[in-house]
Amino acid sequence: xxQEANSQRHVLAIAFPILLSNITTPLIGIxxxxxxxxxxxxxxxxxxxxxxxxxxxxxxxxxxxxxxTTGLTAQAEGAGExxxxxxxxxxxxxxxxxxxxxxxxxxxxxxxxxFALIEGSDRVERAAQSYYAVRIWGAPAALANYxxxxxxxxxxxxxxxxxxxxVLNTINVVLDGLFVLVFDLEVAGVAYxxxxxxxxxxxxxxxxxxxxxxxxxxxxxxxRIFEPDRFMKTMTIxxxxxxxxxxxxxxFSWFAMKSAEAGDMTLAINAVLINFFHLAAYLLDGFxxxxxxxxxxxxxxxxxxQFRNAVTVSSLWALVIGAGLSLSxxxxxxxxxxxxxxxxxxxxxxxxxxxxxxxxPLTGVACFQLDGIFIGATRTADMRNMMILSLAIYLIAWWxxxxxxxxHGLWAAxxxxxxxxxxxxxxxxxALERASFPKEAHLAHG
Numbered sequence: 001x002x003q004e005a006n007s008q009r010h011v012l013a014i015a016f017p018i019l020l021s022n023i024t025t026p027l028i029g030i031x032x033x034x035x036x037x038x039x040x041x042x043x044x045x046x047x048x049x050x051x052x053x054x055x056x057x058x059x060x061x062x063x064x065x066x067x068x069t070t071g072l073t074a075q076a077e078g079a080g081e082x083x084x085x086x087x088x089x090x091x092x093x094x095x096x097x098x099x100x101x102x103x104x105x106x107x108x109x110x111x112x113x114x115f116a117l118i119e120g121s122d123r124v125e126r127a128a129q130s131y132y133a134v135r136i137w138g139a140p141a142a143l144a145n146y147x148x149x150x151x152x153x154x155x156x157x158x159x160x161x162x163x164x165x166x167v168l169n170t171i172n173v174v175l176d177g178l179f180v181l182v183f184d185l186e187v188a189g190v191a192y193x194x195x196x197x198x199x200x201x202x203x204x205x206x207x208x209x210x211x212x213x214x215x216x217x218x219x220x221x222x223x224r225i226f227e228p229d230r231f232m233k234t235m236t237i238x239x240x241x242x243x244x245x246x247x248x249x250x251x252f253s254w255f256a257m258k259s260a261e262a263g264d265m266t267l268a269i270n271a272v273l274i275n276f277f278h279l280a281a282y283l284l285d286g287f288x289x290x291x292x293x294x295x296x297x298x299x300x301x302x303x304x305x306q307f308r309n310a311v312t313v314s315s316l317w318a319l320v321i322g323a324g325l326s327l328s329x330x331x332x333x334x335x336x337x338x339x340x341x342x343x344x345x346x347x348x349x350x351x352x353x354x355x356x357x358x359x360x361p362l363t364g365v366a367c368f369q370l371d372g373i374f375i376g377a378t379r380t381a382d383m384r385n386m387m388i389l390s391l392a393i394y395l396i397a398w399w400x401x402x403x404x405x406x407x408h409g410l411w412a413a414x415x416x417x418x419x420x421x422x423x424x425x426x427x428x429x430x431a432l433e434r435a436s437f438p439k440e441a442h443l444a445h446g
Contacts, residue, residue, distance in 0.1 A: 008313055010156075010290075010294055010310070011287070011290045011294065011310065011313045011314045011317065012290075012317075013156075013158065014153075014156055014158040014286075014289060014290040014293055014294065015158075015286040015287045015289065015290040015314065015317065016158075016286065017158035017159050017161065017162040018153070018158050018161055018162065018285070018286040018289045018290070019283055019286030019287075019321075020162055020286075021161055021162040021164075021165030021166060021169075045267075045268045045271050045272070045341065045346075048127070048128075048131060048187055048190055048271070049256060049259075049267065049270075049271035049274070050124060050125070050127075050128040050131075050256060050260065050267075051127075051128045051131030051132055051135070051187065051190075051191065052131075054114050054115075054128065054132055055132075055135060058103060058110065058114075058136075058139075059139070059142055059143065059146075060245050060248070060249045061242060061245060061246050061249065062095075062096075062099055062143055062146070062242065062245075063146065063241065063242075063245040064237070064238035064239075064240075064241035064242050064245065065092050065095060065096050065099075065143055065146040065147045065150065065238075066146035066147065066149055066150035066153075067150065067241050067245075067292075067375045068092070068150070068234065068237045068238045068241050068375075068378075068380070069088060069089070069092040069146075069147050069150030069151050069154060070150040070151075070153045070154040070289075070292045070293065070296070070375060070376070071154065071237070071292060071296050071375045071376050071377070071378040071380075072084075072088045072154070072233075072234065072237065072296075072378065073085055073088045073089070073150070073151050073153075073154025073155055073296070074153075074154040074155075074156075074292065074293050074294075074295070074296025074297045074299075074300065074376055075296045075297070075299055075300035075376075075378065076088060076154075076300060077154060077155050077156070077296075077297055077300060078296060078297035078298060078299065078300025078301040078303075079300035079301065081300075082216045082217060082218045083218045083219065083220040083224060084220070084224075084230070085154075085155065085216070086213055086216060086218075086219060086220050087220040087224050087225045087230070088151065088154075088234075089147065089148075089151045089209060089213075090220070090225050091225055091231065091234055092146075092147035092150065092151065093144060093147050093148075095147070095238070096140065096143035096144045096146065096147045097140055097143075097144070099139075099143055100139040100140025100141070100142070100143045100144070101139075101140060103136065103139040104136060104137060104139055104140070107136045111129070111132055111133075111136075114132075115128070115129065115132075123264075124260065124264060124267065127186070127187045128187075130186070130187045130188045130191070131187045131188065131190060131191045132191075133188075133191075134188050134191035134192055134195060135191040135194055135195055137195060138194065138195040138198040138199055140202075141198045141199040141201070141202035141203075142198045142202075144202040144205070144206070145164070145168070145198060145201055145202050145205060148164070148202070148205035148206065148208075148209055149161055149164060149165075149205070151209065152164075152208075152209075153289050153292060153293055154292070154293055154296060155212075155293075156293045156294070156297065157212070158289075158290075160208055160212075161289075163204075163208070164201050164204060164205050164208070165201075167197075167200065167201050167204055168197045168198065168200070168201035169197070171193075171196060171197040171200055171201075172193050172194055172197035173193075174193075175189075175192065175193030175196055175197065176189065176190050176193040176194075178193075179192050179193055236380075237378055237380045240380035240381050240383065240384040241375075241380050241383065241384070243384045243387075243388070244380070244383045244384040244387040244388075247384075247387045247388055247390075247391045248387060248391075250391065251391055251394055251414075251417055254395070254398070255270070255274075255410065255414055256270070258398070258402070258410055259271070259407075259410070262406075262407060262410075265345065265346065265349070266407055268341070268343070268346050269346055269349050269350045269353065269407070270407070270410075272337060272340045272341055272346060272350050273337075273350055273353055273354075273356075273357050275340065276329055276333065276336070276357035276360065277357060277360045277364075279325075280322070280325045280329075280360055280361040280364060281364065281368070283321055283325065284318050284321060284322055284325075284361065284364060284365060284368045284369075285368060285372075286321075287314045287315070287317050287318035287321070287368075287369065287372070288314075288318070288368045288369055288371055288372030289372065290310070290314045290372070291310060291311065291314040291315070291369060291372030291373050291376055292372045292373075292375045292376040293376065294306070294310035294314070294376070295307060295310050295311065295372070295373050295376030295377055296375075296376035296377070296378070297376075298310055298376075299376070299377055299436050302437075304437045307436065307437065310376075311373055314369065314372070315365075315369045318365050318368065318369050319365050321361075322361040322362050322364065322365040323361070323362065325361040326358050326359070326360075326361045326362050329354065329357050329358045329361070330354065330358045333351075333354045333357065333358070334351055334354070337350045337351060353407065353408070353411060356408075356411035356412070356414075356415060359415050360415065360418070363415050363418040363419050363422075364418045366422035366426065367418050367419075367421035367422040367425065370421075370422060370425040370426060370429065371383065371425070373429070373432070374425065374428075374432065377432050377435075377436055379428070379431075379432050379435070382425065382428040382431070382432070383425065386421065386424035386425045386427075386428060387421065389420075389424050390417060390420045390421045390424055391417075393416070393417070393420045394413055394414070394416065394417035394420065397412070397413040397416045397417075398410065398413040401413050
């Protein structure tokens with residue numbers, strides 16, 4: 001088998017199981033919106049949207065538990081260091097447990113601070129508070145899922161990621177419909193469904209991880225797990241990713257908050273439309289995840305050719321999928337909107353913003369892929385710095401465009417955010433190659 005064909009096989013073997021699993025992930029938001037949307041109350045749609053944003057802020061602040069674990073695991077896997085592969089998982093699970101318990105203990109002040117930022121109507125805020133009060137109890141399980149999935153991705157075991165994601169999302173979808181449409185629990189029912197699904201998936205993930213570890217020839221000691229140099233590297237990488245992720249989540253939180261300030265109707269419209277973006281992001285993440293695993297393994301194995309093939313093949317496939325999504329949104333977006341809500345006013349006005357959701361996959365491809373490449377290479381300081389710069393430009397664009405164009409300006413600023421992320425992080429790519437493969441990068445770039 002040629003090197004190119006082998007690279008294609010490796011990329012697709014990781015990307016497509018994750019792509020299939022990720023198809024079900026935005027279904028959570030879609031089913032949440034669709035279930036609440038059947039009640040024909042826009043403020044309930046807004047409540048679920050705001051509740052989801054709050055947990056993005058709370059949980060994705062700790063997204064390093066997945067991303068950092070993926071990069072470190074992939075490099076250890078590529079280098080053949082089985083003890084470090086296991087130690088990386090244990091470190092991540094310890095951090096997930098400590099952080100998850102802390103979030104539960106601090107739920108009062110965290111909730112007060114979060115809801116102080118919301119300027120939606122009283123009905124929207126009450127609905128979001130109902131969601132928050134239930135779902136916060138799943139924090140340890142949700143964060144453990146990040147660590148476990150990151151570990152399996154880093155090892156290139158995409159089939160297990162598919163199983164775990166399908167279990168989580170299938171349970172969530174079924175329980176959402178049951179609790180909202182049958183038991184009439186409204187927004188709290190959506191939160192209960194997510195809580196139960198996250199806990200079940202975390203338990204299954206631990207069982208599958210232990211089964212995989214039993215096949216290893218070597219087990220790490222506690223001394224290795226807490227070895228100062230390795231632990232400090234883990235914490236430094238995690239701190240960089242945390243800052244980067246907080247900036248990213250703030251950008252989307254800002255989008256949601258400004259939607260809420262514009263009124264319940266605008267909030268409902270944007271809550272429906274953001275599902276288009278979520279679907280695109282999760283599909284394109286299949287190839288970003290492949291880049292994370294294969295880039296990290298290539299660097300661990302010190303293989304320049306493997307690295308370049310992983311970058312090229314995963315990025316080309318992502319571009320094809322992104323273009324296909326944009327075309328499908330343009331032609332069938334209106335039908336998708338009608339599925340998500342029965343409110344005729346929301347349906348009609350949401351259609352006028354389809355151009356922005358059509359642009360999202362095309363403008364997001366490059367920044368998603370670069371994120372995957374930099375995570376696999378654990379070049380997290382660059383990710384942190386470029387995200388902060390991109391956020392600043394996004395906020396300037398929002399300040400300038402929304403007074404002129406209203407909600408269209410808000411969407412335009414978000415699309416510009418994707419473009420700037422790609423440009424800024426792309427400017428650091430040559431430095432990544434030089435640091436990871438000094439000799440080969442020097443020859444390649446003359």
